[in-house]
Amino acid sequence: MEAMELTADTAAEQLETDADRAFGFWIYLMSDAVIFALLFATYAVMSRNYADGPSGHALFDLGHTFAETLLLLCSSIAYGFVSLAAARGRRAQALLWLGVAFALGLGFVLMELAEFNAMIAQGAGPDRSGFLSAFFTLVGTHGTHVSFGLIWILVMMAQVAVKGLTASVRSRLLRLGLFWHFLDIMWIGIFSIVYLPGVLQ
Amino acid sequence: MFDHWLGKLTIHVIPYDNPIIMSAAAFMALVILLVLGALTFYGKWTWLWKGWLTSLDHKKIGSMYVILAMVMLLRGFVDAAMMRTQQAMAAGADPGYLPPHHFDQIFSAHGTIMIVFMAMPFLTGLINVVVPQQIGARDVAFPFMNAVSLWLTVAGAALILLSLVVGTFSRAGWTGYPPYSELQYNPGVGVDYWILPLVISGVGTTMTGINFIVTILRKRAPGMTLMRMPLFTWSALCTSVLMVLAFPALTVVTVLLGLDRYAGMHFFTNGQGGNMMNYANLFWIWGHPEVYILILPAFGVFSEVIATFSGKRLFGYRMMVYAVAVIALLSFTVWLHHFFTMGAGANVNAVFGIATMLIAIPTGVKVFHWLFTMYRGRIRFTAPMLFSVGFIPLFAIGGMTGVVLAEPPADFMMHNSEFLVAHFHNMLIPGALFGYLAGYMYWFPKAFGFTLNDRWGKIAFWNWLIGFLLAFMPLYMLGFMGMPRRMEHYGNPAWQPYLVVAAVGAVFIGFGILSLIVQLVVSIRARQKNRDLSGDPWNGRTLEWATASPPPPYNFAVLPVVTDVDAFAAMKQAGTAWQRPARYEAIVLPRNSGLAFVMGGLAFACGFAVIWHIWWAATATALGALAAVITRAWRDEQEYTLSAAEVQRLGDARFADLENALAAAVGQSETTGNQPVPQV
Numbered sequence: 001m002e003a004m005e006l007t008a009d010t011a012a013e014q015l016e017t018d019a020d021r022a023f024g025f026w027i028y029l030m031s032d033a034v035i036f037a038l039l040f041a042t043y044a045v046m047s048r049n050y051a052d053g054p055s056g057h058a059l060f061d062l063g064h065t066f067a068e069t070l071l072l073l074c075s076s077i078a079y080g081f082v083s084l085a086a087a088r089g090r091r092a093q094a095l096l097w098l099g100v101a102f103a104l105g106l107g108f109v110l111m112e113l114a115e116f117n118a119m120i121a122q123g124a125g126p127d128r129s130g131f132l133s134a135f136f137t138l139v140g141t142h143g144t145h146v147s148f149g150l151i152w153i154l155v156m157m158a159q160v161a162v163k164g165l166t167a168s169v170r171s172r173l174l175r176l177g178l179f180w181h182f183l184d185i186m187w188i189g190i191f192s193i194v195y196l197p198g199v200l201q
Numbered sequence: 202m203f204d205h206w207l208g209k210l211t212i213h214v215i216p217y218d219n220p221i222i223m224s225a226a227a228f229m230a231l232v233i234l235l236v237l238g239a240l241t242f243y244g245k246w247t248w249l250w251k252g253w254l255t256s257l258d259h260k261k262i263g264s265m266y267v268i269l270a271m272v273m274l275l276r277g278f279v280d281a282a283m284m285r286t287q288q289a290m291a292a293g294a295d296p297g298y299l300p301p302h303h304f305d306q307i308f309s310a311h312g313t314i315m316i317v318f319m320a321m322p323f324l325t326g327l328i329n330v331v332v333p334q335q336i337g338a339r340d341v342a343f344p345f346m347n348a349v350s351l352w353l354t355v356a357g358a359a360l361i362l363l364s365l366v367v368g369t370f371s372r373a374g375w376t377g378y379p380p381y382s383e384l385q386y387n388p389g390v391g392v393d394y395w396i397l398p399l400v401i402s403g404v405g406t407t408m409t410g411i412n413f414i415v416t417i418l419r420k421r422a423p424g425m426t427l428m429r430m431p432l433f434t435w436s437a438l439c440t441s442v443l444m445v446l447a448f449p450a451l452t453v454v455t456v457l458l459g460l461d462r463y464a465g466m467h468f469f470t471n472g473q474g475g476n477m478m479n480y481a482n483l484f485w486i487w488g489h490p491e492v493y494i495l496i497l498p499a500f501g502v503f504s505e506v507i508a509t510f511s512g513k514r515l516f517g518y519r520m521m522v523y524a525v526a527v528i529a530l531l532s533f534t535v536w537l538h539h540f541f542t543m544g545a546g547a548n549v550n551a552v553f554g555i556a557t558m559l560i561a562i563p564t565g566v567k568v569f570h571w572l573f574t575m576y577r578g579r580i581r582f583t584a585p586m587l588f589s590v591g592f593i594p595l596f597a598i599g600g601m602t603g604v605v606l607a608e609p610p611a612d613f614m615m616h617n618s619e620f621l622v623a624h625f626h627n628m629l630i631p632g633a634l635f636g637y638l639a640g641y642m643y644w645f646p647k648a649f650g651f652t653l654n655d656r657w658g659k660i661a662f663w664n665w666l667i668g669f670l671l672a673f674m675p676l677y678m679l680g681f682m683g684m685p686r687r688m689e690h691y692g693n694p695a696w697q698p699y700l701v702v703a704a705v706g707a708v709f710i711g712f713g714i715l716s717l718i719v720q721l722v723v724s725i726r727a728r729q730k731n732r733d734l735s736g737d738p739w740n741g742r743t744l745e746w747a748t749a750s751p752p753p754p755y756n757f758a759v760l761p762v763v764t765d766v767d768a769f770a771a772m773k774q775a776g777t778a779w780q781r782p783a784r785y786e787a788i789v790l791p792r793n794s795g796l797a798f799v800m801g802g803l804a805f806a807c808g809f810a811v812i813w814h815i816w817w818a819a820t821a822t823a824l825g826a827l828a829a830v831i832t833r834a835w836r837d838e839q840e841y842t843l844s845a846a847e848v849q850r851l852g853d854a855r856f857a858d859l860e861n862a863l864a865a866a867v868g869q870s871e872t873t874g875n876q877p878v879p880q881v
Contacts, residue, residue: 130474
C-alpha cells in the first residue's frame with residue numbers, strides 16, 4: 001500500500017518537474033528570441049551597407065530559399081507526427097518520424113551551407129561588407145541553432161531506441177518540439193525580412 | 202612546427218619586466234599555494250570536493266558565489282587604489298608611476314570586474330542562499346543548472362585574473378567601444394580577454410535568471426500568493442526577468458565584436474559598411490537594465506533589513522512591489538541616455554531624457570517607504586541597519602545627480618567627465634554594494650550558523666561611508682571643473698588637491714575592506730560563542746528565519762503554510778512557529794554532480810584557447826562540453842532520497858538546539874528583548 005502511494009507521489013512529482021522544465025524552456029526560448037530580435041535589428045540597420053559590394057538582389061536566389069523553406073517546414077510537420085506518436089506510445093513510429101525530421105533538417109542545413117559556399121566563392125563572404133556580415137551572422141545563427149537541433153534529434157532517437165517512451169523521454173521530446181517549431185518561426189522572419197526584400201529591391 | 206600548436210601563445214607574453222604585475226602574480230601564486238597547502242595539510246580535499254565543488258545545494262552554491270565576489274572585490278579595489286594613487290600624483294611635470302597602456306588596462310579591468318565579477322556574483326549568491334528559503338521551497342527549480350551557472354561565472358572571473366599574468370587585458374574601457382576595440386587599433390589579445398569572460402559568464406547569468414523565474418513562480422509554499430512574497434523575493438524575480446531579457450544583448454554585442462576581430466567582419470569597423478553607433482545601442486540595451494539588475498536586489502535587502510530592525514511590517518508593501526516592477530519595466534526604456542551626445546536628434550534625446558527622469562518617481566516612492574517603515578519603529582542599529590540607513594541620504598544625492606545627467610543639454614556638458622564617474626559610483630557603492638554588505642551580514646548566520654561580529658561591522662560601515670564621501674564628492678567638483686574621466690596624466694594643477702582628497706578616500710575604503718576581513722576572522726574564531734541556535738537571530742519576519750542555521754539540505758522538513766506577508770512574524774504571533782511535526786517524511790534531493798564543475802573547467806579552457814587562437818584546443822574543449830551536456834541529458838536518476846528516519850534525526854537535533862536557545866534566552870534579562878523566545 002505504502003509502496004503504491006510512493007509511486008503515485010513520485011509520478012506527481014515527475015509531472016510537476018516536467019512542467020517546471022517546460023516553463024523554464026519557454027523562458028529560455030524568450031531569451032533566445034531576444035538574441036534573434038537584436039540580430040534582426042542589426043540586419044535592418046546594416047541591410048544597405050554594401051560598401052560597393054554586391055547587394056541582396058544580386059546574391060539571393062528565391063528558388064533556392066523556397067526549397068530551403070519547404071525542407072524546414074516539412075521537417076516541422078514531421079516533428080508534429082513525432083509528438084502524436086509519442087503521445088500514443090508508438091515507439092517505432094516516433095523513431096521513424098524523428099528520422100524524417102532529421103533528414104529534412106539536414107537537407108536544410110546542407111542547402112544553406114551550399115548557398116554560403118557559393119557566396120564566399122564569388123567574393124561575397126562575411127568580411128566583404130557590413131551588409132554581408134549582418135546577413136551571414138543572422139542566417140548563420142539560425143543555421144547553427146538548426147544544427148544543434150539536429151544533434152539533439154540524434155540524441156533523442158538514441159534515447160527513444162534505448163529507453164523507450166518513458167515519461168522523462170516524452171518530456172524531452174516535448175521541449176525538442178518547442179525548439180524545432182521556434183526555429184521555423186525565426187526562419188519565417190528571415191525569409192520575410194532578409195530574402196524577400198532583398199530580391200524585390 | 203610546435204609554434205602553430207600554441208597559437209599566439211609564447212613565453213614572451215608574460216610581462217617579466219613589469220615589477221607591479223609580477224608582484225601581483227607572486228601574491229596570487231602565494232595565496233593559491235597557501236590554500237592548496239592548507240587543504241592538503243588538513244586533509245580537506247574530499248570535504249571540498251564532496252561538500253562544496255560538486256554540491257547542488259543552493260545554499261552552498263550561493264555561498265561560493267559570495268566568496269567569489271569577495272575575492273573579486275579585493276582585486277577590483279586594488280585596481281581602484283592604483284588609479285587613485287596615479288591621479289593624485291600625475292599632475293604637470295610628474296608622470297606618476299603607471300605608463301598609459303598599464304593605466305588603461307587598470308580602469309578597464311576595474312569596471313569589468315566590479316560590475317560583472319563582483320556585483321553580479323554577490324547578488325546572485327544572496328539570491329541563491331535566501332530566495333528558496335524565503336518562499337518556503339526545498340530547492341531551486343533546476344539545481345544542476347544552478348551549479349553550471351556558478352562554474353561558468355567562475356571560469357569568466359578566472360580568465361580575467363589570468364589576463365594579468367598571461368598577456369594583457371583590454372585597454373578599451375569596461376564598455377569596449379569600437380572602433381578603438383577593433384583589431385585595427387587593438388591587435389593584441391587584450392580585448393579578447395574582455396570579450397570571452399563576458400560571453401561565458403553572460404550565459405551563466407541568463408541561466409540563473411531562468412532558474413529563479415521558474416523557482417519563484419512555481420515553487421512557493423502553499424498560501425504564498427504573489428502579493429505575500431517578501432520584497433527581497435520580488436526584487437529577485439524582477440532582477441531575474443531583467444537577466445533573461447537583457448543579458449542576450451550583451452552576448453550579441455560581444456559576439457559581434459568578436460566576429461569583427463576573429464572573422465574580419467564589419468559590424469562596427471571604420472569603413473566597409475560598419476556602424477559603430479549600433480554597438481553603443483546594443484551595449485546599453487544590456488547595460489542599462491544591468492544597472493537595475495545590480496540595484497534591485499540591494500533594494501530588496503534594504504526592505505528586509507529595515508523592516509526587521511525597525512520591528513515593524515514594511516510600510517506600504519503593495520506600493521513597494523509596484524515600484525520594483527515599474528523600475529524593472531522602465532529600465533528598458535532609457536538606454537539611450539548613455540549616449541545623448543551621439544546625435545540621435547533632439548526629439549529622441551528628449552524622449553529618453555524624460556523616461557530617465559520618470560524612474561526617479563518609483564525610486565522616490567521606495568525611499569519614502571523605507572523612511573516611513575522606520576518611523577515610530579523600535580530601531581536596532583546593528584551593522585546591516587547602519588548600511589541601510591547610510592544608503593538612504595547618499596542614494597538621494599546620487600539620484601539627484603542622475604536627474605541632472607538625464608537632461609540632454611546638461612549631459613552634453615558633463616558627458617564623459619568625472620561628474621559621471623562620481624554619479625555612477627554614487628549609485629553603485631551606496632545603492633548596490635552597501636545593500637550586498639548589509640545582506641551579507643544579515644544572512645551570514647543563516648548560511649553558516651553563527652553571527653558576525655557587529656562591532657567590526659560598524660567599523661567597516663563608518664570607513665566605507667567616510668571613504669566613499671571623500672573619494673567621490675571631489676569627483677563631482679572635478680566634473681564641474683571640466684576634468685574628463687580616465688586621465689592617466691593631466692596638466693591642470695588646480696585639479697590635484699581634489700584628487701589627493703579622493704586618494705585619501707580610497708585609503709578609508711581600504712580600511713573598510715580590512716575591517717570586513719577582520720570581522721570575518723574574529724567571528725570565525727568566536728563561532729562557538731556566537732552560534733545561532735534558534736535560527737532566528739534578529740527576530741526576523743520572513744520564512745528563511747523559520748529554518749535552522751545553517752538549514753538542513755532540504756530547508757523545511759514540513760512545508761510551511763503561509764497566511765501573511767510577514768509569514769514567520771505571523772506564525773510567531775499566533776504561536777504556531779517552531780512546531781514539532783507529528784511525523785517526518787522521506788525527502789528527495791538532488792545528487793551531487795561533478796559535471797557542472799567540469800563544464801566550468803572546459804569553458805575556461807575553451808575561452809583561453811580562443812583568446813590565444815589555439816584552435817585545436819578550442820575545438821576539443823567545445824566538443825568536450827557538448828559531450829558533457831549529452832551525458833547529463835542521458836541520465837534519468839539525478840536524485841536520491843533522504844529517509845524519513847534521517848529527516849527525523851536532523852529534526853530532533855534542531856529541536857534540541859531550539860530548547861538550548863530557549864534556556865539561554867530565559868537566562869538573559871528582559872533588556873535584550875529583541876531576541877525571540879522560541880516556544881517548543
